[in-house]
Amino acid sequence: MDLIVPPGPGIPRGLVIPNDALLERFSRSSGPGGQGVNTADSRVELELSLATTPGLTDSQRRRVIAALGERIVVTASEHRQQRRNRVAARERLADLLREALAPPPPARRATRPTRASQERRLDAKRQRSWVKSNRGRLDGTHDG
Secondary structure: OOEEEOOEOOEOOOEEEOHHHEEEEEEOOOOOOHHHHHOOOOEEEEEEEOOOOOOOOHHHHHHHHHHHOOEEEEEEOOOOOHHHHHHHHHHHHHHHHHHHHOOOOOOOOOOOOOHHHHHHHHHHHHHHHHHHHOOOOOOOOOOO
């Protein structure tokens, strides 16, 4: 079955990666699982080579490779059934691709602080200075 990445930022029409571009490997999962843990290959490794993946435009390919590298390997072993781990690995890979394809946020435009905010800051500093200067023993030289 093909990997379907739903539409989102950077991929307005979504993305379909053919099953031929994905390499699935299965192995024994670690951890608890009863009698079947030593015999069932329920752990799933899903690998995608981005250099040869069809369905990506050149700009998308550059963006994903810059974010994730040439190869993406996702593993899933949290479920006892291989079928559920396959689904989990595909969901994880789709999430990674969706995040990597999202365009970067716009650059922050520098702004000057307003006069009122500068005055509030200076008033707060004066107040704090007054509080600190009036700490300790009172010897009659300070206001208070």
